[in-house]
Amino acid sequence: MSRRSRRNSGRVTLDDVARHVGVSKITISRALRQPDKVSAPLKTKIEHAIELLGYIPNRQAGSLASARSHAIALIVPSLSNGVFSEVLRGVDEVFQQSGYQVLLGHSGYSIHEEERLVNTYLSYGVEGFIVSSGQHTERTLALLKRSGLPVVEMMGIPKAPLDMAVGLDHEAAGHAITSALIELGYRNIGFGGARMDFRAQERLNGWRRALREHGLDDTACLTTFSPSTYHLGGALLNDIVGRFPATEAIFFCNDDLAAGALFECQRQGLRVPTDMAVAGFNGMDITDVVSPRLTTVVTPRRPIGERAAQLLLKRLNAEPVEARVVDLGFTLALRDSTSIERA
Template identity: 50%
Template sequence: MRKRRNGGRPTIADVAARAGVSSITVSRALRDPARVSEELRRQIDEAVRALDYVPDQHARALASARTNIIGVIIPSLTNNVFADVLRGIYDNVAESPFQVQLGNSRYSPIEEERLLGTFLSQRPAALIVAGIDQTERGRALLNAAGCPVVQIMDLSDEPVDMMVGFSHKAGGHLVTSHLVAAGYRRIGFLGARMDPRTQRRLEGYRAALVEADLYDPRRITTTPASSSVSLGRDLLRDLLARMPDTDAIFCNNDDLAVGALFECQRAALAVPADMGIAGFNDLEMMEAAYPPLTSVRTPRYEIGRRAIEMVRASLAGQRPAQTRIDVGFELKVRASTMRGD
C-alpha cells in the first residue's frame, strides 16, 4: 500500500480507476466536458460523486502554470466604499471556479507595488486593482502581468488593460455646481486622506468655483488623516474658526458630511439655511440623516460586478467589446442643500 501524504484524499487516479478510464480523460472531463464522450462523462461524474473527489488546486496550478485566483488590491478595508465593491466582486465570483485573493495596500503605492509582486508570483488568473495611480514599476508589472487586468474606481485614457470607474473630477464639479445653483456663495471643501481620487474631486470643486468666480483657496480644509465622522466634525470646526462666514461645504466623503452635520447641530447652525452640506458616494446613511444629506451616488457594487464580468469574459476568450467602462454617478439632492431662498 502506498503511503499518502495528503490525508487520504482521493486523487484523479482514484477517480480514473473507478470509472475505468485513464486519468487524463478524467482531467479532460472535468475541465472541458465536451471533449469526452457522453458515456464516459457519466461514469466519471458518478465516480467523482462517489469518492467525493475535489481537484487539488496546487497540483493543477503547478502542472498548468495557471491558477483560478483573481487578485484584488484595494487601499482600505474599513472604508465602506470598498466594502461595497468587494461585495460586488465576491458575490459574482461565488458561483465560479475562481477565488479571490485580497490585498490591502493601505493607500500606499509602495505597498501596492509589493502586493503586485507577491500576487504575480502566484500567476493569478486575473488582477483587479483600485485606482490608476500605480508607481512606475507597479505599472510595468501590470503591463507584463500576462493576465487580464482591471483597474477600478477611476478612469483614465491609458488603461493598462481594462477599466471600470467614473470621473471623480466630474463628480466633484457636479456637486459643487449644485451648491452654487442652490444659492450658496462661500463654499468650503473638507477633505481627508487626500489620495489621488480625493485630489481629483477637489479639482472638480476648484474648477466649478473658478467658473462661478467664487473660488477662495482659504476655504479648503484638508488632512492626510483617514476619513471619519469625528474628523468631519473637527475639520468643520477648523474651517469655521478660520472662515466663519462659510455657508456651505462639499465633503469629499460621506463620513465627513455626517460629522459636519453633527457639528452644525452642536453649534446650532441650521442646515440647510445657515450651512449647506453635501457629501460624496452616497452611503446608505445619507438618506436617513436629519436632515437628509445631499451626496453623489457612486455605483460601487456595480463596479465590482462589472470588473468580475470583464475578467470572466476575458478568461473565456471573449474579450469584452468595451474595455473602458464609465459607470457614471448620480447627484442625489436632499434637504441638506435645499436652501429656501
C-alpha cells in the first residue's frame, strides 16, 4: 500500500510493520495470530514495532483495505448530563443526511477510558473523531496523530489543538460572571465546584483572577471530584458558609450545584439573594423556571455540536476549512438570584 493510501485510510498496515521489522507480512500476521509460533526475540521486536508505528488490527474482517467505513466516532464524558445531550443533538442533526454513521462512546470523564475508546474505534476503521476534551493521554495523542484522521475537540478552546476545535473560553466565562457579581456590589464571593475536569478548573481560574484583579479574597473555595448533584450543591453551600461565614454570593461551576444550593437556602429559610446570592454555569432549563430565577452563564451547547460536525464533515469531503479553531462564546444571564437589593 502506498503512503498516500495509508494516510487516507488512517491506518498503519501490516506491510508497514513488516518493513520496519525486516520480515514478511505473513510472518507478522502469524506472530499476531499465533505468538507461540515465533521466537521470543522476534516477538519482542514485532511488539516494539507495533507500538512505535501505532499499528492497530483491522476488525473489519473480510473487507478490502481501501474500503471506507462511513463512520465517525463521537466521544463524550457523560450520557446523563443534559449539557452533552444537547451537544449530541447538534452533531446528529448534521450527520443525519450525510451518509455517515455516528458511533457514540462514553468516557466517564476519564482520559484513560478515552484512550481505550480511541484505540477501539481506530480498529473499526472510523474516518474521523469528535472528542469533548482538550486533555488526552500521551498514547491517545500519538494514536490520533499517527492515524492522519480529522479530529475535532469540542466544548473548550485548547491552547494547542490536535487539529480543529469548537467551544468557548471557560476561564473567560468564569472571569466574566465573577466580575459581574463584583459590579453588582458583592465582595465576599465563594466558589463551589464538582467533577473538576479541566473545564471546571478553568472556570475556577477565571473566578480567582477576577477577585484578585479587584483586591478581593479568594479563599472561599471548596471543590470535589464527585459527580454534580442537587444534594451536593446544598452540601457545598453549607460547607462554604460554615467555613467562610462572611460569604454573601457563591458562583457554582454548573447549574445542578447552583439549583441544589438554591433549594437548600429555601429549606433553611435563607432569602435569595437577600441572605445569599447564587450563580451557576451552562444555562440549563432549570435556571429559568426555579424561583428566584438563577443567574448563570449560558453556553451554546447545541451550536457547538453542530459546528463540530460541520467542520469534520468538511474535512471528510475534502472541502476547505476557513478556521480550525472556532470560539462560539457565551452570554451572561443576570437574574433574580443575584439581585443586589438586600436588606
